[in-house]
Amino acid sequence: MSITELLPEVTSLPHADKFRLVQILLEQLAKEEGIALRSPASGEAPKPVGRVYHSGRKDVSATARSRLFEGRAEAISSFPI
Numbered sequence: 001m002s003i004t005e006l007l008p009e010v011t012s013l014p015h016a017d018k019f020r021l022v023q024i025l026l027e028q029l030a031k032e033e034g035i036a037l038r039s040p041a042s043g044e045a046p047k048p049v050g051r052v053y054h055s056g057r058k059d060v061s062a063t064a065r066s067r068l069f070e071g072r073a074e075a076i077s078s079f080p081i
Helices: 002-012 015-032 049-053 059-069 074-079
Strands: none
Touching: none
16 A cells, blocks of 8 residues: 555544554654564553543643653654754
8 A cells, every 4th residue: 555545544544543653654764663662561551542642631632741751752863854
């Protein structure tokens, strides 16, 4: 499937699913580049991004972004340009 075919599908996804897609893609890219991402503490459940985002609080978007990308900034900054 080409990017041209994927874009309309991605555009139609709910906001929380788009966050999850970005997270999955970043994890896959990091793995392909041999970059170890910090995993959550053992026993800690994944952050429910969709629930956090849609909880009705004004600072929810910032909270969701920070939880989604928590611990990933170092991995992203180490990608060669």
